[in-house]
Every structure is written in C-alpha cells, then in structure tokens.
Amino acid sequence: MTQATTSGRTYEKNLDPDSPNRNLTPLTTALDTKERLLVGDCLLSDLAKRYGTPLYVLDEQTLRGTCRAYREALKRHYPGPSLPIYASKANSSLMMSSLVASEGLGLDAVSAGELLTALRGGMPNERIVLHGNNKSDEELLFAYNNNVTVVVDNQHDLDRLAVLIPKEAPPVQLMLRFTPGIECHTHEYIRTGHIDSKFGFDPNQIEAVLRGLVGQSWARLSGLHAHIGSQIFELEPHRDLAVVMAEVLKLTRDLGHPVNDLNVGGGLGIRYVESDDPPSIDRWVQVVAEAVITSCQKRDLDLPRLMCEPGRSLVATAGVTLYTVGSRKTLPGIRTYVAIDGGMSDNPRPITYQSLYTCRVAERPLAEPNEVVDLVGKHCESGDVLLKNLPLPITHSGDVIAVFATGAYNASMSSNYNRIPRPATVLVNNGASELVQRREQPDDLLRYDVLPERFREVTLNSEKGVKPSGRVRGGESAPRS
Template sequence: MFVSDCLSVNEKGHLTISGCDTVALAEQYGTPLYVMSEDKIRDTCRRYKASIDRYYGGNGAPIYASKAFSCKEICRIVTSEGLDLEVVSGGELFTALSAGVDAKHIHFQGNNKSLREIEYAIESGVGDIVVDNLSELCRIEKISAEKGVVTSISMRIKPGIDAHTHEFIRTGQIDSKFGFALETGEAFEAVREAVRAEHVELIGLHCHIGSQIFDKSPFVLAAEVMLAFYNKIYAELGKKLTHLNLGGGFGIKYKDADAAVAYEDYMNDVSAAVHASCEKYGLTIPKIYIEPGRSIVGEAGITLYTVGDIKTIPQVRTYVAIDGGMYDNPRYALYQSDYTCLIANRADQPANFKATIAGKCCESGDLIQENTMIQKPEIGDILAVLSTGAYNYSMASNYNRNVKPACVMICDGQSRVIIKGETYEDLIRNDL
C-alpha cells in the first residue's frame, strides 16, 4: 500500500511510521515536521553491510553519503552500524567530527574544495581525500608538504557511462563537472601525476554515475570499466591500488510505479562483475566501497504539514495549500520530483481527490506536487509527503524568512527530537 515498509495505518485510520501515529506527532511537535524512522535506517544499513560481508568477505564497507541528510544523530546511527561516512564540505566534516566519528572512516569528496577545507581534512586525518582535478591535486600536495605529512587520496574517475536519469543528477558521463575523463586520457595522466607526487599516497579510484537509478546494468558496466583502468595503472605505472569505490545512486520508491530494485540484487550483479574482472586481469580483489545516501534515508523519512486554504479554480485545478513549501522541500521546484501525498488523518480512505499541493512561499513555482490523488482534504487536516528523508532537510532554506522545521526520529514506537526547529531569533542571529 505504501512506498516504504515502515509506514502503516492504525485502527483510527491514521498514517503511522514505525508504530507512531503521525497525527499525534503533528499535534506534539507542530508542523511542518520532518519525521525519520531509525528502525528503517538501521535495517537498510545492515542490508548493505551484509552484502559487503557476503560478496567480498568483509573486505570493504558501505559509505553513507551524508549529503543526503546530514546531522549529528544520523552520523552516529550509520557509523554505529559499521558504515563509513562521505562528506562533501567543511560543514559536513565538522558535523561528522562533532558527532564523534573517527576521521579514519571519513572520505572527503567534492569538486571544488577550498584551501581551508583541504587543510581541515588533512589536519583531521580523514581516511582519504577524493581528488577531482589536477589543480586540487597540486593544492593537496603543497599543503601536505608544508605540514610534513603524506595524505591518502583517491581519484574520481568519469567512466563515460550515461545512467539514464535526470540530467541534473547524471555524473558519470564525459560532460560532467566531476572528476577525470577516461576517454580523453585525462584520467591516466592525472594518476601518473599522483604517483609521482611525494606527499600524497594514491590508494584507490572512485566513480559515481548518477542518482535514482533503477537499472542494474550501468553499475555492472562501471565496475568493469573501473577495474580495466585499475589494471592499466598497474600494468603501465607499476602502481598497485588497494581501494575501489563504486559510488551509489541506487533508486528508491517515491511512487508505487517506481520499479526499485532490491539492494541485494545490485550487489549480487556488481560483485559478479568485480570477481570476473579481477580474475581476468589477475588482480587481487581490492577493498570495495559503495556510497548509498538516498537509499539509506529516503524511504525512512516523511514530512508532515497542516492543510490551510483550499482554492478551486473551476475546470482548471484545485490548490491545497500547506504550511510548508519549497523552503523545506525544493525538489519539485528544481526538477519536478514525484512524491506520494496523502491525508494522514484519513489514510484508510480512498485517494480520489485530484489536488495540486501548494506551498506558502510568495512564488508561483512553490509547489510540492501537481495533479496528485489524495483523500478529500479539509482545512486543518494533516498532509503527509512520503519518501522525503533524502535531500529535503539537506536542501532546505530560509526563503521568505521561513524557519526550517524540526526533525524527529522514531525508534521502537518512541519519538525524539534530533534537530530542533528554528526560531525567528535564529533567522536574525547573524544580522548586523
């Protein structure tokens, strides 16, 4: 019935998440409200960890891509389940370290790291910095030399694979702002420079072909391409690498029609390609890393709103206004992302009312979903938007000087606040 197995309907006809009544949560904490299921997050982490143990004998790890949802508590939860952490900014690194994450298990990504961020990563002793371009390699070498250290790095490679996803979230093809291209020889020359450098140690390769991918074949092809390059580096430069990060991008369900593939199926097919390629080239299987982000937290989260004005334009559409909008979920405005919406206090009733969910921002494009089917709404109802655990809080803003909502975590039917809602005082804190 629902896009996530942590959701259900109770005897009152209310939507529940991990055993908690969402209507009661809205009454207790107010709306808008982000709600996350710790039970679902931990279960997904364990499935990914089990796949590494099963297919690679534990030689490697899942890495949580924290850009999907970054706060101290999520860092604690995923690392307690044996995952490493990927960060893409100094702020995400600071959050992870503040949560007590061991820096050795943090991997620093990003395509335009500042000098300050590189220095922070090196001083913190992160597991590796994933190098995106030659000028960045030079900066890392220079800073490492000044500090008298050798910094572990990986190289981000564009394997030339089109993942058939939205153009904004494709990252593996040649026309991408990320990484070094294989087709042009750029990647090999960059590796050559890294091998020559005195104050960096090249330990591995990294690729990421895109996000929200439902087809297994691009991941299989990426593994084959990366291991062929891995072998070329060893054959021509004599450099034996130890790590291979195959990225993330595994699709989740936003709508019932989304043909999400079980994570284990991705892992099974990719591991077969890894083993076959290593056997073909006579390589020792490197440590294998994957970088799920959205698929760990996406389906584990929902957002709750209170329905406000309902405006019907005859023979055009009906707008159902909510007390949130693009400031707490900009994804529809950015790239028309699909969502499942429902009236949480009548979740057991048929969704037979066509509505356009409108936010409160002073912006015509402030919509959450258009022409979607929900239960017939009334002012004061609680509207739930499902699968909002990824890239909602992370991308939230204070547009129109709205305050960012609180986030509560649910575990074993109990709720707790993990991010306090902002206040108006927070909005002016840095004003002079």
C-alpha cells in the same frame, strides 16, 4: 495500501521488508485501531500536534535496516573486504553520523560542514572520505589534519595539496575520481558519470595524472572512485563501470601505486510512487560485486576493498514530512488548490527535478480520493507546487498530510526562502519520539544580519513596536519545538 492484522493492529504490507528502497513508506508504517497512520509506533497526527508542522520524521528501524542490508549484502556477495559509505549530502546531522557509524558504515562528506558533522557525530576518521569539485584550502587542510582520505577531483586539488602538505610530513591519503563515460537514464542534473560532467578527471587524463603522482612524498594514492549518477533503476551501467574501473586499477598497480580501494559510488534508486520499480539492495550489490570480481579476475588482479556510497537509498524511505492543510481555492472547471504550511523551502525537489511523491491524510489514509487537487506551498512563488493533479479525499483546514520518502535531500536542500524557518526533525522508534534537529525560529533568521551603525537610530525606534513572534495579542506564546 494493503493491510494485514497482527496483535489487534493493522499494518501495511511493505513490498520488500529486506530492501527498504523498494517500499513507499518506512518499514514500521502501520494503522492503529482507528485506522490512523503510525510510524515507529508513533501516531503521526500526535507528532504534528506535539512538534508542529512542517515536521521531518525519521524512522530509526528503517535507517538501521537499510544500513544492515548494504553491509550484509556486501558480505554475502563479495569475498574480499568491503565498506559501505553513507553519502551524507542526502541528510547530514549529528544523529545520522552517529547512527551510521554505530552500524559499521563509513561516510562521504563534501564540505567542511559535513566533515565536521561527521567527526563530531562520532564517525571514525579512517572511514571518512572528502569529496568536492572545488575544495578550498581550508577544507583540504581540515581533512588532512584529521587523517581523512581526500578524493581528488581535478588538477586543482593536486596542485593545492602539493603546496599545502609540509615537506617531510606524513603523506595525504588520496582517492582518484574520474568520469567513466557511462550514460544512464536519470534526470540531467543528477547524471555524473558521462564525459560532459563537472566531476572527476577525464579518462584521457588518468595516465598522466597517475604517472605524475609516482614518487611524490606528499601523496599516497590508495583508491579509485567513479560514480554514474543518482536515482538509477538500471543494472547494466554498473557492470560497465566495473570493467572501466578494473582497467584503471590495473594501470595504477602497474605504476606502483598501493591502490587497494575501489569505490563504485552509489546511485541506486528508490520507490517514490507506485510505478517505480528499483532493484533491491541485495540485487544491486550482487551485480556490482560479481562484475568487480569478474573484471579483476580477467586482469589477474587481487580483489580490492569494495566501497559503495548509498545516500538516497539509505535514508529516503525512512523519512516522512508532515504538513498542515490551510487555505483552499477552487476554480470551477479548471483546478483546485490546497495549500499546506510548507513547500519549496523544506522540499525543493519538485520545483528543481519535477519529483513525484506519495502522500496520505494522516488520520484518514484509507479514505478513497474523491477530488483531484494541486497540493501547493505557502511561498510567494507560482512554481511552489508540491504535487500536481493529486487524487485526495476532500481535506479541511487543520488536516495533517503525510508525504513519504522525504528522508533524502529535503532537509539537506532546505532554505529560508521568504524568511521561513526550517522544520524540526524527530527520530521515532518503538513508540518514542526524540528531537534531533530543533525547529528554527524567526529570531534565528536575524542572527547573522549586520545592521550598519548609521541605521541604528531608526531601527531602535521601530523595535519598540514589535511584538514577540509566535504570540497572539493578549494570548500565550506558541510552543517551541
């Protein structure tokens, strides 16, 4: 971590303040006079004490800066209309929906829950698209009744919509998703553009689908969509994608479909560790825009509205997760385990994707590492390892660990494995912190359990001996956040 002193405070020099995805930490990351970590001018160790841990922290300035980086890059490099759309599966909440709406972005939802969150969060319905490879009738009708564009992923979508849309009713707005057949170097589970994918129509189906939609009163095809994967550092696949999409765009217009939206998906990677080197947002947008312009010009096509769907690259770097160190186990000559109070239920990415992260001890971020440990979670699972072979200064029970770049897919993929409640989320900005998602409590986990009546007598008797959760016998209740 490199430092520079400004107004008596020590700040980390971020690699690229104009492109948050290239930084290891939020844009506002700093050190106070005691060299303790700050984000959004809030001391991380104080946040841990106030709200408890594990705790998700989101930096508002980084979130807004990333939204503006996409919006301004599109205006700078693309002469036609454009709209960046937040892929809300990365981190869905009322706050996130409201924030990206206020920055002029749209939103991509993949379920009724995400769609409801977007609408309740104030996202205008004309800036929302509904994705999904197996949409229910309820989800399709929810989108239609709220004038949300439906991204049709397969024939099942079309068949159900043809039945669900009443005769002589306004048509449903459609965007057609197809697999472009483009491979890129990323994890197998997050590649979506190659032919062997569950998403989108196969290329050899497209013409028949387009011809089948001609003259259908219930449908209005207004856009095309393709996506090649996630956490991508390469630029060439995006150039290839523009060529493929322009070919399909020409076919749709030749058939008379009023297609004016070209959605190239997302996929731009971020910097999780020092060795990661993703392109900047500006460079990614420039390559995409120039490729779309060139491909359309070669086919004598008017420029469509260019849409992209950043998710990880919009929210990941803004996030920090705080944990408290608990137990330690040392096997001489083999390994040292340092356990934290969270793990795979609040961050399943390491066990799922073998993901790597950067972390620091919140009150001693500049301390030199003097041991190598496995940072492990508290779950009853041997694979619950957050970071393997991690160089750290010697830690003690009660130390707060800050794990960076956790804004994407951590909260949204969290679970109640081992009946562990999900963490709270706070938004930080200019020295203030605001709770935007409450911490679940143990009692919350029982809310949807239904006990058969014939079990009630035994349970009622046992309930009499249960002390309230979070209470030390004879002491005060633990604080709620």
